[in-house]
Amino acid sequence: MPRQDINEKPFDEGTLTKLEIFQLYVREWLPVFLAREKIVWPQVHLFDFFCGSGTDSKGIAGSPLRILEELAKQPAWLARRDVSTTVHFFDEKSEKIDDLKAGIEQRGFNVLGANFTIEAGEFSKTFEKAKSLLCSGSTACLVFLDQYGIKDVSEDVFKFLVGCPCTDFLFFISSAIFSRLGDQPCIRKYLDLGKPEDSYEAHRAVADHFRRWIPAGTDYYLAPFSIKKGANVYGLVFGSGHPLGMEKFLRVAWKKDQLNGEANFDINREGLSAQQPSLFNERPTKVTAFEADLRNGIIARRLCTEADIYRFCISGGMTPSHAEPVIMAMKREGLVECTWSVPQIKSLKDSRPFSVSPKD
Ligand SMILES: C[S@@+](CC[C@H](N)C(=O)[O-])C[C@H]1O[C@@H](n2cnc3c(N)ncnc32)[C@H](O)[C@@H]1O
Numbered sequence: 001m002p003r004q005d006i007n008e009k010p011f012d013e014g015t016l017t018k019l020e021i022f023q024l025y026v027r028e029w030l031p032v033f034l035a036r037e038k039i040v041w042p043q044v045h046l047f048d049f050f051c052g053s054g055t056d057s058k059g060i061a062g063s064p065l066r067i068l069e070e071l072a073k074q075p076a077w078l079a080r081r082d083v084s085t086t087v088h089f090f091d092e093k094s095e096k097i098d099d100l101k102a103g104i105e106q107r108g109f110n111v112l113g114a115n116f117t118i119e120a121g122e123f124s125k126t127f128e129k130a131k132s133l134l135c136s137g138s139t140a141c142l143v144f145l146d147q148y149g150i151k152d153v154s155e156d157v158f159k160f161l162v163g164c165p166c167t168d169f170l171f172f173i174s175s176a177i178f179s180r181l182g183d184q185p186c187i188r189k190y191l192d193l194g195k196p197e198d199s200y201e202a203h204r205a206v207a208d209h210f211r212r213w214i215p216a217g218t219d220y221y222l223a224p225f226s227i228k229k230g231a232n233v234y235g236l237v238f239g240s241g242h243p244l245g246m247e248k249f250l251r252v253a254w255k256k257d258q259l260n261g262e263a264n265f266d267i268n269r270e271g272l273s274a275q276q277p278s279l280f281n282e283r284p285t286k287v288t289a290f291e292a293d294l295r296n297g298i299i300a301r302r303l304c305t306e307a308d309i310y311r312f313c314i315s316g317g318m319t320p321s322h323a324e325p326v327i328m329a330m331k332r333e334g335l336v337e338c339t340w341s342v343p344q345i346k347s348l349k350d351s352r353p354f355s356v357s358p359k360d
Contacts (some may be wrong), residue, residue: 007096011056014229017264018236019253021225022144022170023066025238028248029168030070033140034077034085041140042164044085045133049123051089053096054103063144064089064100068109078113086115088130094120095101117223123152135164147173151190152180158213161239162220168240168249175203200226200267205234210237221246223317225253226263243314244345250319259284261317290318294326298336298356306340306347306354313343320344 001163010017026046033044038091040219051064061069067087078085091097097120104110104118119126123145133139143161145153153171161169181187182195196205207224214220221243226235238249254261257274266272272284294312297303301311309327320343330336338354 003217007053007055007062007099008057009062010058010092011062012120012229014234014264015056015306016060017227017236017256017332018146018172019061019063019066021236021256022063022146023070025170025249026067026070026142026253028075028252029142029245030077031265032248034074034080034083034246039080039082041138042083042134043136044083045088045139045141046086047088047090047130047134047141047143047144047247049088049090049126049130050148050152051091051096051100052146053091053093053099055097058151063146065103065109068107068112068114071112071114072109075113084115085113086117088117088126090119090121091119091124092121092122096120100324113332117144123147127157129239131160134167137165138340141167143169143171145169146173146221149174149295154190158210159215162214162218162241165241168242168245170238170249172234172236173203173206174232175206175226175235178202178206179233181240199231199233200265200269202233204267206235207237209304221314223249223253223254224262225266227321228263228265243311243348246314247320247345250314250317253317260286286317287322290316290322291326293321295330296329298326301356303352304336304356306343306351309354310343310345310347 006015010279033329039253046067048064048067054062054065063088071085089100097118103119134141141164147153150173153173161167177187178193179196179199182193191209193205193209196202203224203226208220209223214222219241221240223246224235226233226360240246241250250261257263260267268285270285297312303309310320310325313323323343324341327336327341334357336354336356338352340352
């Protein structure tokens, strides 16, 4: 029986998680480019290459309408004369594009003040046409690739996006396919990852595989978010060339998963629930391990500056605020001296004073 189209049935919980993460990231991303006093990138572009028709069967907004909802909240940004904002919506099905155009008009989003490109088109062609904007030095771009399956985000597509100067991306991938068929040639030709032993780990393994395609010596940030639907694990992969992009994505991810910041389920099988904290005040291993590593790193003087601590948080999939309890405790114990407790991104250019007390 053919699978029912995603826009012709109610979005399931996993799809809603995906869409909420995407929308929250759009909310974090827009002000970086549109709210700054002095505009650095005169063009802002948001690309949704697999946009669908705009809603599910119950009228719940899909990705394109969620982008527009976020833009509609900030009319002053769209009225600015020093920066133009363009949304690009593509889908291979022209009926979906027609429905989307109608939905946009119905909601009055067509008069927001943004520019629109809404066209039917197959991804390989629409992506090819978008390349010059994506890799331009004067554009800031956000790309959403909500593909079915696994095949559209190829090595070439991924490497192209990683090479763009100011393009963040978020893509969806059906990682469960690797748990079932990862050893089959028909799957290996797209991603030669093999078959992850633990289905819970499937999406982490997929993200690690993509990580290997980042050219050596490139500072690039990649984070997975695993999404379980029934027995299957799917997921999002986020990519940004800038630590601020990663910090913002991690803030979104931790908002959705207070245990590990990387899944809509108990990915480390600890029996903990973000909704129902444990009676015994157990804390997730990821948080306690991070806190211990941070403390040990400071004591051993491997982490000597605010910038070191900021990088340690981001590269470990933690937000800078996760460092706060450790820094506060070490201050109380007289082990470190500093006026701050949460490391800031500004520290990468100019770290605030931080000193570790000499041992007695
Ligand atoms: C997972 S759905 C996207 C749903 C959308 N993000 C939403 O929120 O409603 C994938 C969409 O991609 C379209 N699609 C599938 N293969 C495509 C391709 N090769 N090029 C462009 N669109 C494609 C499908 O028609 C479908 O609408």
